[in-house]
Amino acid sequence: MKRLVPMRVALSLILLPVLSLALFACGGPESSTPRYIAEGNPPLLSDWGMMASNGRSLTLGPRVEPYDLVTPLFSDYAHKQRTIWMPQGVSANYRDDQVLDFPVGTVISKTFYYPRGSGDDEVLRSLDHAPGWRADGLDLAQIRLVETRILVHREAGWAAIPYVWNSEQTEAHLARAGDIQRLTLVAPDGRREDFVYAVPTSNQCAGCHAINNTTREIEPIGPAARHLNRDFDYLSGPQNQLAHLAAVGYLGTWPGSEATPRDADYLDETADLNDRARSYLDINCAHCHNPTGPADTSGLHLRHDTAPGPHLGFCKPPIAAGGGTGNRPYAIQPGEPDQSILLYRMQITDPGSLMPELGRAVEHVEGIALIYDWIASMSPSCTD
Known part of the structure; x- marks a missing residue:
């Protein structure tokens, strides 16, 4: 004699896989x-x-x-x-x-x-x-x-x-x-x-x-x-x-x-310009550009806590000349963004010279504008 399955149980057995698929x-x-x-x-x-x-x-x-x-x-x-x-x-x-x-x-x-x-x-x-x-x-x-x-x-x-x-x-x-x-x-x-x-x-x-x-x-x-x-x-x-x-x-x-x-929000225009720029460089560049990072031989350290000076790029000549410098004299020439290698490397899209080396194929318009304004705001200090 067959044992009958209660209707409620039978329906649950039928609907269970349907419900699982729905979930x-x-x-x-x-x-x-x-x-x-x-x-x-x-x-x-x-x-x-x-x-x-x-x-x-x-x-x-x-x-x-x-x-x-x-x-x-x-x-x-x-x-x-x-x-x-x-x-x-x-x-x-x-x-x-x-x-x-x-x-x-x-x-x-x-x-x-x-x-x-x-x-x-x-x-x-x-x-x-x-x-x-x-x-x-x-x-x-x-x-x-x-x-x-x-x-x-x-x-x-x-x-x-x-x-x-x-x-x-x-x-x-x-x-x-x-x-x-x-x-x-x-x-x-x-x-x-x-x-x-x-x-x-x-x-x-x-x-x-x-x-x-x-x-x-x-x-x-x-x-x-x-x-x-x-x-x-x-x-x-x-x-x-x-x-x-x-x-x-x-x-x-x-x-x-x-x-x-x-760190400061780099897009927050109510925040200090220096804080915003340093935050941007910290997250985008400092994982390579730090004293022990893959770019340690460059001597350019872009962590948020690097003191202003040559290690931050101020009046720092490039370690090696070449197309990556854009024929500019210093990593950062205070007061002269158009003469700063750092900004040039952010602006170009040539795979052999752009920075960062990975993860970027187009210009970051807002980031470039921020770093341009930051460098422009500095008092000129380099002497030839």
């Missing part, structure tokens, strides 16, 4: 489970579980915390969704003047995307949040995802792993050899600029993140206290990012926002 289609938290992968290079971004996309919505996984920087690194006007995740039971230690001391198991992600233009390969130049930005992910209707970079802290140290998104925006695939995408950047005034967006190789990722030229150890660049000490508009409302990380168990004891250093 995935909505991109809800159930669609991704974050995990630490101790070795190897997973072929898919979804293997990490930090985020999930159905092509319409990208949603962050449980306990994956978004964050932003006071002044971000410029990357050809790409927008970025940054996240931090840690396994249960561990947290970062506060460090006053360095990147937070993240425990083994930490996974940091950075997703690069653009607002879409009218053409297939058109992207819009905008400093505001791209359409569809959300604290918990992205509405992809007006967004073009390009790449997501993973930094994972393993027992042997940090590893950098790049992924490139497919055209359906449903998955990103491992791209250890990098990728090239030809795009057209459309400015607010309609001006168009064709450029090549270069997804870095694994080695190039490691090269930028090996900020100590002696040890060559990889580490994050952005999540230092001075770059994080700002409010973020979480789903629950605005809160200081360091306070939030502490509240969710991702950060141990810290001295509070007032006692924590903070």
Whole structure:
């Protein structure tokens, strides 16, 4: 004799897979489970579980915390969704003047995307949040995802792993050899600029993140206290990012926002011009240009705490002559931006001479204007 299944149970058995598919289609938290992968290079971004996309919505996984920087690194006007995740039971230690001391198991992600233009390969130049930005992910209707970079802290140290998104925006695939995408950047005034967006190789990722030229150890660049000490508009409302990380168990004891250093927002015209310029150079240049960095032989140190003088570039002649100087005499000639090598290297787009060497193919109009005004504001001091 057959045993009859109650109608309610039968319906639940039928609807369960349908509901599961619906949850995935909505991109809800159930669609991704974050995990630490101790070795190897997973072929898919979804293997990490930090985020999930159905092509319409990208949603962050449980306990994956978004964050932003006071002044971000410029990357050809790409927008970025940054996240931090840690396994249960561990947290970062506060460090006053360095990147937070993240425990083994930490996974940091950075997703690069653009607002879409009218053409297939058109992207819009905008400093505001791209359409569809959300604290918990992205509405992809007006967004073009390009790449997501993973930094994972393993027992042997940090590893950098790049992924490139497919055209359906449903998955990103491992791209250890990098990728090239030809795009057209459309400015607010309609001006168009064709450029090549270069997804870095694994080695190039490691090269930028090996900020100590002696040890060559990889580490994050952005999540230092001075770059994080700002409010973020979480789903629950605005809160200081360091306070939030502490509240969710991702950060141990810290001295509070007032006692924590903070870089200036380079776009905040109410802030001191020198502070804004130093903040911009700090995040964009100092990971190479510091006393122990990959550009240590240049003698040009662009950290936020470098004292004004030759190491900051004032009246400093180039170590080696060549096209990269623009025939200008000093790294920074106070009062003379048009005679300063630093500004020249920011303005040119020749791959052999531009700075930074990676992550830029177009001029950063706002950054150039800031550094121009900063140098112009200085009292002339170089003597021939």
